[in-house]
Amino acid sequence: MSEVILKIENLSKQYRLGTVGTGTISHDLNRWWHKVRGKEDPYLKIGETNDRSTKGSSDYVWALKDINLEVKKGEVLGIIGKNGAGKSTLLKILSKVTGPTTGSIKSKGRIASLLEVGTGFHPELTGRENIFLNGAILGMTKKEITSKIDEIIGFAGVERYIDTPTKRYSSGMTVRLAFAVAAHLEPEILVVDEVLAVGDAEFQKKAIGKMQDISKGEGRTVLFVSHNMAAVQSLCSRVVVLDNGKLVYEGEVAESVEYYSAICRERLKKEYVIHNNVLGKVKLSNLKVLNTDNSLLKNGESLMLGDTFKIEFNVKIFEDIKDLSFALDIFNDKQELISHLINEDSGLYIPTAINNSVLKISIESKELLFIPGVYNINLWVGQSQTEALYTIKNCFTFSLEQGGYTKRTKRLPKHSKVYLHSVWESKVV
Numbered sequence: 001m002s003e004v005i006l007k008i009e010n011l012s013k014q015y016r017l018g019t020v021g022t023g024t025i026s027h028d029l030n031r032w033w034h035k036v037r038g039k040e041d042p043y044l045k046i047g048e049t050n051d052r053s054t055k056g057s058s059d060y061v062w063a064l065k066d067i068n069l070e071v072k073k074g075e076v077l078g079i080i081g082k083n084g085a086g087k088s089t090l091l092k093i094l095s096k097v098t099g100p101t102t103g104s105i106k107s108k109g110r111i112a113s114l115l116e117v118g119t120g121f122h123p124e125l126t127g128r129e130n131i132f133l134n135g136a137i138l139g140m141t142k143k144e145i146t147s148k149i150d151e152i153i154g155f156a157g158v159e160r161y162i163d164t165p166t167k168r169y170s171s172g173m174t175v176r177l178a179f180a181v182a183a184h185l186e187p188e189i190l191v192v193d194e195v196l197a198v199g200d201a202e203f204q205k206k207a208i209g210k211m212q213d214i215s216k217g218e219g220r221t222v223l224f225v226s227h228n229m230a231a232v233q234s235l236c237s238r239v240v241v242l243d244n245g246k247l248v249y250e251g252e253v254a255e256s257v258e259y260y261s262a263i264c265r266e267r268l269k270k271e272y273v274i275h276n277n278v279l280g281k282v283k284l285s286n287l288k289v290l291n292t293d294n295s296l297l298k299n300g301e302s303l304m305l306g307d308t309f310k311i312e313f314n315v316k317i318f319e320d321i322k323d324l325s326f327a328l329d330i331f332n333d334k335q336e337l338i339s340h341l342i343n344e345d346s347g348l349y350i351p352t353a354i355n356n357s358v359l360k361i362s363i364e365s366k367e368l369l370f371i372p373g374v375y376n377i378n379l380w381v382g383q384s385q386t387e388a389l390y391t392i393k394n395c396f397t398f399s400l401e402q403g404g405y406t407k408r409t410k411r412l413p414k415h416s417k418v419y420l421h422s423v424w425e426s427k428v429v
Contacts, residue, residue, distance in 0.1 A: 005221050006071040006189060011103035013064040013089055063089045065245045074219040076211065078236035080260050085242040087225045091115060091193050109188025112138050114179055123167035127158060127177055130166055134181045148184050156180035176203055183210050190214060193225045208235050229257050229334045264333040265374040274393040281321060282381055282389050287313040289396045303368060303398050305419060306405030310364040315381065317353045324350040327380040328363060333373055338417060342385065369419045371412050372402045
Protein backbone atom coordinates (compact mmCIF):
# COMPACT_ATOMS: atom_id res chain seq x y z
CA MET A 1 0.00 0.00 0.00
CA SER A 2 1.35 3.41 -0.96
CA GLU A 3 2.67 5.65 1.75
CA VAL A 4 0.30 8.38 3.01
CA ILE A 5 2.18 11.67 2.66
CA LEU A 6 -0.63 14.06 3.66
CA LYS A 7 -3.41 13.44 6.17
CA ILE A 8 -6.19 15.94 6.89
CA GLU A 9 -8.45 15.25 9.89
CA ASN A 10 -11.66 17.11 10.82
CA LEU A 11 -10.36 20.30 9.19
CA SER A 12 -12.61 23.36 9.46
CA LYS A 13 -12.12 27.06 8.81
CA GLN A 14 -14.54 29.71 10.02
CA TYR A 15 -14.63 33.35 8.98
CA ARG A 16 -16.54 36.27 10.35
CA LEU A 17 -18.32 38.39 7.75
CA GLY A 18 -18.16 42.15 7.61
CA THR A 19 -15.33 44.51 8.55
CA VAL A 20 -12.05 42.74 9.26
CA GLY A 21 -11.07 43.11 12.90
CA THR A 22 -10.84 41.31 16.23
CA GLY A 23 -14.63 41.24 16.73
CA THR A 24 -16.83 42.87 19.34
CA ILE A 25 -16.00 43.28 23.04
CA SER A 26 -19.00 41.16 23.99
CA HIS A 27 -17.79 38.30 21.74
CA ASP A 28 -14.25 38.57 23.06
CA LEU A 29 -15.45 38.55 26.70
CA ASN A 30 -17.74 35.61 26.04
CA ARG A 31 -14.92 33.69 24.36
CA TRP A 32 -12.53 34.52 27.24
CA TRP A 33 -15.08 33.45 29.85
CA HIS A 34 -15.53 30.08 28.15
CA LYS A 35 -11.78 29.68 27.90
CA VAL A 36 -11.03 30.32 31.60
CA ARG A 37 -13.69 27.77 32.51
CA GLY A 38 -12.04 25.23 30.21
CA LYS A 39 -14.97 25.13 27.83
CA GLU A 40 -14.99 25.08 24.04
CA ASP A 41 -15.10 28.36 22.10
CA PRO A 42 -18.87 29.06 21.69
CA TYR A 43 -18.35 30.62 18.24
CA LEU A 44 -17.10 27.34 16.82
CA LYS A 45 -20.62 25.98 17.20
CA ILE A 46 -22.38 28.61 15.17
CA GLY A 47 -22.17 29.69 11.58
CA GLU A 48 -23.89 28.92 8.32
CA THR A 49 -22.91 26.98 5.25
CA ASN A 50 -20.73 29.05 2.95
CA ASP A 51 -23.23 29.52 0.12
CA ARG A 52 -22.22 32.83 -1.46
CA SER A 53 -25.43 33.04 -3.51
CA THR A 54 -27.80 33.25 -0.53
CA LYS A 55 -28.37 35.85 2.17
CA GLY A 56 -27.70 34.50 5.65
CA SER A 57 -28.65 35.45 9.18
CA SER A 58 -25.33 34.65 10.89
CA ASP A 59 -22.16 36.77 10.95
CA TYR A 60 -20.09 33.58 10.78
CA VAL A 61 -19.61 31.17 7.88
CA TRP A 62 -17.73 27.92 7.52
CA ALA A 63 -15.41 28.26 4.53
CA LEU A 64 -14.48 24.61 5.24
CA LYS A 65 -16.32 22.15 7.44
CA ASP A 66 -15.07 18.74 8.67
CA ILE A 67 -12.72 17.88 5.82
CA ASN A 68 -11.11 14.43 6.10
CA LEU A 69 -8.68 13.36 3.40
CA GLU A 70 -5.63 11.20 2.84
CA VAL A 71 -3.20 11.75 -0.05
CA LYS A 72 -0.64 9.13 -1.02
CA LYS A 73 2.89 9.66 -2.22
CA GLY A 74 3.13 10.13 -5.99
CA GLU A 75 -0.59 10.85 -6.33
CA VAL A 76 -1.98 13.74 -8.40
CA LEU A 77 -5.11 14.81 -6.54
CA GLY A 78 -7.57 17.10 -8.32
CA ILE A 79 -9.71 19.44 -6.23
CA ILE A 80 -12.75 20.80 -8.05
CA GLY A 81 -15.84 22.80 -7.15
CA LYS A 82 -17.62 26.03 -7.93
CA ASN A 83 -16.27 29.45 -6.98
CA GLY A 84 -16.53 29.83 -3.21
CA ALA A 85 -16.58 26.07 -2.56
CA GLY A 86 -13.48 26.30 -0.33
CA LYS A 87 -10.77 25.06 -2.72
CA SER A 88 -8.36 27.97 -2.28
CA THR A 89 -9.00 28.12 1.47
CA LEU A 90 -7.99 24.47 1.75
CA LEU A 91 -4.79 25.05 -0.20
CA LYS A 92 -3.93 28.16 1.83
CA ILE A 93 -4.25 26.16 5.04
CA LEU A 94 -2.08 23.38 3.60
CA SER A 95 0.49 26.01 2.56
CA LYS A 96 0.34 27.63 6.02
CA VAL A 97 -0.79 30.97 4.62
CA THR A 98 -3.61 30.83 7.16
CA GLY A 99 -4.41 28.50 10.03
CA PRO A 100 -7.37 26.18 10.53
CA THR A 101 -10.10 26.90 13.08
CA THR A 102 -10.30 23.25 14.08
CA GLY A 103 -8.71 20.02 12.92
CA SER A 104 -5.18 18.96 12.04
CA ILE A 105 -2.88 18.44 9.07
CA LYS A 106 -0.02 15.96 9.06
CA SER A 107 2.43 16.00 6.17
CA LYS A 108 5.81 14.52 5.34
CA GLY A 109 8.33 16.69 3.53
CA ARG A 110 8.41 20.12 1.98
CA ILE A 111 5.32 21.75 0.47
CA ALA A 112 5.80 24.19 -2.44
CA SER A 113 2.78 26.34 -3.28
CA LEU A 114 1.70 28.26 -6.34
CA LEU A 115 -1.52 29.91 -5.19
CA GLU A 116 -1.74 33.22 -7.04
CA VAL A 117 0.12 34.97 -9.83
CA GLY A 118 3.29 36.51 -8.41
CA THR A 119 2.90 35.20 -4.86
CA GLY A 120 6.23 35.78 -3.11
CA PHE A 121 7.57 37.98 -5.93
CA HIS A 122 8.77 41.53 -5.29
CA PRO A 123 7.95 43.81 -8.24
CA GLU A 124 11.11 45.91 -7.84
CA LEU A 125 13.43 42.89 -7.98
CA THR A 126 14.52 41.28 -11.23
CA GLY A 127 13.35 37.86 -12.31
CA ARG A 128 16.71 36.37 -11.30
CA GLU A 129 16.58 37.98 -7.85
CA ASN A 130 13.00 36.80 -7.38
CA ILE A 131 14.05 33.23 -8.13
CA PHE A 132 16.43 33.37 -5.17
CA LEU A 133 13.86 35.16 -2.99
CA ASN A 134 11.03 32.78 -3.83
CA GLY A 135 13.29 29.76 -3.49
CA ALA A 136 14.37 30.90 -0.03
CA ILE A 137 10.74 31.43 1.02
CA LEU A 138 9.98 27.88 -0.09
CA GLY A 139 12.88 26.47 1.92
CA MET A 140 15.69 26.07 -0.60
CA THR A 141 19.31 26.87 0.16
CA LYS A 142 21.23 29.30 -2.04
CA LYS A 143 23.36 26.41 -3.28
CA GLU A 144 20.26 24.45 -4.34
CA ILE A 145 18.83 27.45 -6.19
CA THR A 146 22.13 28.20 -7.96
CA SER A 147 22.41 24.62 -9.18
CA LYS A 148 18.95 24.80 -10.77
CA ILE A 149 18.71 28.43 -11.90
CA ASP A 150 19.56 27.78 -15.56
CA GLU A 151 16.98 24.99 -15.70
CA ILE A 152 14.35 27.25 -14.08
CA ILE A 153 15.01 30.12 -16.50
CA GLY A 154 14.97 27.80 -19.48
CA PHE A 155 11.67 26.21 -18.48
CA ALA A 156 10.02 29.60 -17.85
CA GLY A 157 11.09 30.86 -21.29
CA VAL A 158 11.81 34.42 -20.07
CA GLU A 159 15.59 34.51 -20.66
CA ARG A 160 15.47 37.91 -22.33
CA TYR A 161 13.74 39.53 -19.35
CA ILE A 162 15.41 37.64 -16.50
CA ASP A 163 17.40 40.70 -15.34
CA THR A 164 14.42 43.05 -15.70
CA PRO A 165 12.24 43.98 -12.67
CA THR A 166 9.16 41.77 -12.56
CA LYS A 167 6.88 44.82 -12.33
CA ARG A 168 7.40 45.05 -16.10
CA TYR A 169 6.38 41.41 -16.66
CA SER A 170 2.99 40.46 -18.01
CA SER A 171 0.84 38.19 -15.81
CA GLY A 172 1.66 35.30 -18.14
CA MET A 173 5.43 35.87 -17.79
CA THR A 174 5.09 36.13 -14.02
CA VAL A 175 3.19 32.87 -13.68
CA ARG A 176 5.66 31.12 -16.01
CA LEU A 177 8.54 32.10 -13.75
CA ALA A 178 6.64 31.37 -10.52
CA PHE A 179 5.64 27.91 -11.72
CA ALA A 180 9.16 27.17 -12.91
CA VAL A 181 10.56 27.99 -9.45
CA ALA A 182 7.94 25.94 -7.58
CA ALA A 183 8.24 22.94 -9.94
CA HIS A 184 12.04 22.76 -9.79
CA LEU A 185 12.40 22.96 -5.99
CA GLU A 186 11.93 19.21 -5.68
CA PRO A 187 9.17 19.53 -3.08
CA GLU A 188 7.54 16.40 -1.72
CA ILE A 189 4.15 18.09 -2.26
CA LEU A 190 3.43 20.65 -5.01
CA VAL A 191 0.26 22.74 -4.57
CA VAL A 192 -1.09 24.45 -7.71
CA ASP A 193 -4.21 26.65 -7.66
CA GLU A 194 -5.72 27.62 -11.04
CA VAL A 195 -2.78 29.87 -11.99
CA LEU A 196 -2.15 27.92 -15.19
CA ALA A 197 -5.27 29.59 -16.63
CA VAL A 198 -3.16 32.76 -17.01
CA GLY A 199 -0.58 31.07 -19.25
CA ASP A 200 -0.96 30.46 -22.97
CA ALA A 201 -1.83 27.05 -24.42
CA GLU A 202 1.81 26.15 -25.07
CA PHE A 203 2.81 26.88 -21.47
CA GLN A 204 -0.21 25.05 -20.02
CA LYS A 205 0.76 21.93 -21.97
CA LYS A 206 4.36 22.30 -20.81
CA ALA A 207 3.30 22.81 -17.17
CA ILE A 208 0.96 19.79 -17.18
CA GLY A 209 3.78 17.70 -18.66
CA LYS A 210 6.09 18.87 -15.88
CA MET A 211 3.55 17.97 -13.20
CA GLN A 212 3.15 14.52 -14.74
CA ASP A 213 6.94 14.09 -14.65
CA ILE A 214 7.01 15.22 -11.01
CA SER A 215 4.38 12.67 -9.97
CA LYS A 216 5.18 9.68 -12.19
CA GLY A 217 8.91 10.08 -12.76
CA GLU A 218 9.97 11.50 -9.41
CA GLY A 219 7.23 10.03 -7.20
CA ARG A 220 6.19 13.40 -5.79
CA THR A 221 2.67 14.48 -4.87
CA VAL A 222 0.65 17.18 -6.65
CA LEU A 223 -2.53 18.90 -5.44
CA PHE A 224 -4.17 20.54 -8.44
CA VAL A 225 -7.11 22.95 -8.33
CA SER A 226 -8.67 23.93 -11.64
CA HIS A 227 -11.95 24.76 -13.39
CA ASN A 228 -10.53 23.23 -16.55
CA MET A 229 -12.03 19.75 -16.54
CA ALA A 230 -9.94 18.66 -19.53
CA ALA A 231 -6.74 19.45 -17.59
CA VAL A 232 -8.08 17.67 -14.51
CA GLN A 233 -8.95 14.57 -16.52
CA SER A 234 -5.59 14.44 -18.30
CA LEU A 235 -3.47 15.06 -15.20
CA CYS A 236 -5.15 13.70 -12.07
CA SER A 237 -5.27 10.16 -10.72
CA ARG A 238 -8.06 10.93 -8.21
CA VAL A 239 -10.44 13.86 -7.67
CA VAL A 240 -12.37 15.30 -4.72
CA VAL A 241 -15.35 17.61 -5.08
CA LEU A 242 -15.97 20.49 -2.66
CA ASP A 243 -19.32 22.24 -2.38
CA ASN A 244 -20.17 24.99 0.10
CA GLY A 245 -17.11 24.16 2.19
CA LYS A 246 -17.79 20.43 2.47
CA LEU A 247 -16.16 17.45 0.79
CA VAL A 248 -19.15 15.96 -1.00
CA TYR A 249 -17.48 13.38 -3.27
CA GLU A 250 -14.19 11.52 -3.54
CA GLY A 251 -13.33 8.96 -6.17
CA GLU A 252 -12.07 8.17 -9.66
CA VAL A 253 -11.57 11.07 -12.06
CA ALA A 254 -14.45 10.38 -14.47
CA GLU A 255 -17.00 9.72 -11.70
CA SER A 256 -15.94 12.82 -9.75
CA VAL A 257 -16.16 15.08 -12.81
CA GLU A 258 -19.61 13.69 -13.60
CA TYR A 259 -20.73 14.29 -9.98
CA TYR A 260 -19.52 17.90 -10.23
CA SER A 261 -21.26 18.29 -13.60
CA ALA A 262 -24.54 17.13 -12.03
CA ILE A 263 -24.17 19.82 -9.34
CA CYS A 264 -23.50 22.41 -12.05
CA ARG A 265 -26.50 21.28 -14.10
CA GLU A 266 -28.86 21.73 -11.18
CA ARG A 267 -27.35 25.08 -10.33
CA LEU A 268 -27.51 26.30 -13.93
CA LYS A 269 -31.24 25.66 -14.04
CA LYS A 270 -31.65 27.91 -10.99
CA GLU A 271 -29.28 30.67 -12.11
CA TYR A 272 -30.83 34.12 -12.32
CA VAL A 273 -30.65 36.22 -15.46
CA ILE A 274 -28.20 39.05 -14.63
CA HIS A 275 -28.32 42.33 -16.60
CA ASN A 276 -25.34 44.68 -16.46
CA ASN A 277 -25.72 48.05 -18.18
CA VAL A 278 -22.02 48.93 -18.23
CA LEU A 279 -21.95 52.48 -19.58
CA GLY A 280 -25.59 53.52 -19.94
CA LYS A 281 -25.26 54.01 -23.71
CA VAL A 282 -27.74 51.25 -24.62
CA LYS A 283 -30.57 49.34 -23.01
CA LEU A 284 -31.91 45.90 -23.94
CA SER A 285 -35.58 44.91 -23.66
CA ASN A 286 -38.15 42.38 -24.92
CA LEU A 287 -35.69 39.50 -25.01
CA LYS A 288 -37.26 36.22 -26.05
CA VAL A 289 -36.09 32.85 -27.32
CA LEU A 290 -37.96 30.88 -29.99
CA ASN A 291 -37.58 27.26 -31.09
CA THR A 292 -37.58 25.70 -34.58
CA ASP A 293 -41.36 26.21 -34.87
CA ASN A 294 -41.14 29.84 -33.67
CA SER A 295 -42.78 28.87 -30.39
CA LEU A 296 -41.67 30.77 -27.28
CA LEU A 297 -39.14 28.88 -25.15
CA LYS A 298 -38.99 29.21 -21.38
CA ASN A 299 -35.69 29.23 -19.50
CA GLY A 300 -34.57 25.66 -18.76
CA GLU A 301 -36.66 23.99 -21.49
CA SER A 302 -35.36 21.15 -23.63
CA LEU A 303 -34.23 21.27 -27.24
CA MET A 304 -33.39 18.29 -29.44
CA LEU A 305 -30.14 17.53 -31.22
CA GLY A 306 -30.38 19.19 -34.64
CA ASP A 307 -32.89 21.85 -33.51
CA THR A 308 -32.37 25.55 -34.05
CA PHE A 309 -33.22 28.50 -31.84
CA LYS A 310 -33.75 32.21 -32.38
CA ILE A 311 -33.01 34.99 -29.89
CA GLU A 312 -34.76 38.34 -30.40
CA PHE A 313 -34.40 41.58 -28.43
CA ASN A 314 -34.66 45.36 -28.80
CA VAL A 315 -31.75 47.75 -28.29
CA LYS A 316 -32.48 51.36 -27.33
CA ILE A 317 -29.61 53.69 -28.33
CA PHE A 318 -28.85 56.72 -26.08
CA GLU A 319 -25.97 58.24 -28.11
CA ASP A 320 -24.37 57.73 -31.50
CA ILE A 321 -22.30 54.52 -31.39
CA LYS A 322 -19.88 53.45 -34.10
CA ASP A 323 -19.48 49.77 -34.92
CA LEU A 324 -22.16 48.41 -32.61
CA SER A 325 -21.33 44.74 -32.01
CA PHE A 326 -23.01 41.67 -30.53
CA ALA A 327 -21.80 38.28 -29.29
CA LEU A 328 -23.26 35.09 -27.84
CA ASP A 329 -21.21 32.71 -25.69
CA ILE A 330 -22.55 29.20 -25.12
CA PHE A 331 -21.16 27.24 -22.14
CA ASN A 332 -21.68 23.63 -21.11
CA ASP A 333 -22.38 22.45 -17.56
CA LYS A 334 -18.64 22.47 -16.77
CA GLN A 335 -18.52 26.15 -17.81
CA GLU A 336 -16.36 25.33 -20.82
CA LEU A 337 -16.89 27.67 -23.76
CA ILE A 338 -18.47 25.55 -26.51
CA SER A 339 -19.37 28.21 -29.08
CA HIS A 340 -18.76 31.92 -29.63
CA LEU A 341 -21.04 33.73 -32.10
CA ILE A 342 -20.64 37.32 -33.30
CA ASN A 343 -22.66 39.48 -35.69
CA GLU A 344 -19.85 39.42 -38.29
CA ASP A 345 -20.34 35.65 -38.73
CA SER A 346 -23.18 36.29 -41.17
CA GLY A 347 -21.92 39.64 -42.47
CA LEU A 348 -24.05 41.90 -40.27
CA TYR A 349 -22.38 45.27 -39.59
CA ILE A 350 -23.82 48.34 -37.87
CA PRO A 351 -21.35 51.15 -38.75
CA THR A 352 -23.31 53.76 -36.75
CA ALA A 353 -26.22 53.31 -34.35
CA ILE A 354 -28.09 56.63 -34.18
CA ASN A 355 -29.05 58.30 -30.90
CA ASN A 356 -32.68 57.69 -29.80
CA SER A 357 -33.16 54.88 -32.31
CA VAL A 358 -34.38 51.39 -31.42
CA LEU A 359 -32.92 48.35 -33.16
CA LYS A 360 -34.57 44.94 -33.26
CA ILE A 361 -31.90 42.25 -33.30
CA SER A 362 -32.56 38.65 -34.33
CA ILE A 363 -30.00 35.85 -34.00
CA GLU A 364 -30.92 32.49 -35.49
CA SER A 365 -28.69 29.49 -34.93
CA LYS A 366 -28.04 26.65 -37.31
CA GLU A 367 -28.52 23.06 -36.17
CA LEU A 368 -27.44 22.47 -32.57
CA LEU A 369 -24.93 19.64 -32.73
CA PHE A 370 -23.60 19.75 -29.19
CA ILE A 371 -23.43 16.57 -27.12
CA PRO A 372 -26.65 16.23 -25.04
CA GLY A 373 -26.42 18.11 -21.75
CA VAL A 374 -27.23 21.44 -20.10
CA TYR A 375 -26.05 24.69 -21.72
CA ASN A 376 -26.37 28.35 -20.88
CA ILE A 377 -25.98 31.44 -23.04
CA ASN A 378 -24.44 34.81 -22.21
CA LEU A 379 -25.23 37.84 -24.38
CA TRP A 380 -22.77 40.68 -24.95
CA VAL A 381 -23.34 44.09 -26.59
CA GLY A 382 -20.36 46.31 -27.23
CA GLN A 383 -18.43 48.61 -29.49
CA SER A 384 -15.93 47.24 -32.03
CA GLN A 385 -15.96 43.81 -30.32
CA THR A 386 -13.73 45.28 -27.59
CA GLU A 387 -15.63 47.65 -25.26
CA ALA A 388 -18.58 46.17 -23.37
CA LEU A 389 -21.74 48.29 -23.26
CA TYR A 390 -24.34 45.82 -21.96
CA THR A 391 -24.19 42.17 -20.86
CA ILE A 392 -26.76 39.57 -19.88
CA LYS A 393 -25.44 36.54 -17.99
CA ASN A 394 -27.54 33.36 -18.21
CA CYS A 395 -29.93 34.97 -20.67
CA PHE A 396 -31.08 31.47 -21.61
CA THR A 397 -30.43 27.98 -20.22
CA PHE A 398 -31.53 24.85 -22.06
CA SER A 399 -31.20 21.07 -21.96
CA LEU A 400 -30.23 19.39 -25.22
CA GLU A 401 -31.58 15.87 -25.80
CA GLN A 402 -30.42 13.29 -28.33
CA GLY A 403 -33.72 12.82 -30.21
CA GLY A 404 -33.96 11.33 -33.68
CA TYR A 405 -31.38 13.45 -35.49
CA THR A 406 -28.92 10.56 -35.38
CA LYS A 407 -29.83 6.91 -35.85
CA ARG A 408 -27.35 5.97 -33.12
CA THR A 409 -29.12 3.86 -30.48
CA LYS A 410 -26.51 4.37 -27.75
CA ARG A 411 -26.11 7.66 -25.93
CA LEU A 412 -23.50 10.02 -27.31
CA PRO A 413 -20.40 10.04 -25.06
CA LYS A 414 -20.39 12.86 -22.52
CA HIS A 415 -16.64 13.49 -22.81
CA SER A 416 -17.12 14.56 -26.44
CA LYS A 417 -18.14 18.13 -27.22
CA VAL A 418 -19.98 18.18 -30.56
CA TYR A 419 -21.73 15.76 -32.88
CA LEU A 420 -20.41 15.75 -36.45
CA HIS A 421 -23.13 14.70 -38.88
CA SER A 422 -21.87 12.03 -41.28
CA VAL A 423 -23.14 9.68 -43.98
CA TRP A 424 -21.96 6.06 -43.95
CA GLU A 425 -22.40 3.47 -46.69
CA SER A 426 -21.22 -0.04 -47.46
CA LYS A 427 -21.02 -1.99 -50.68
CA VAL A 428 -19.51 -5.25 -51.84
CA VAL A 429 -16.54 -4.78 -54.16
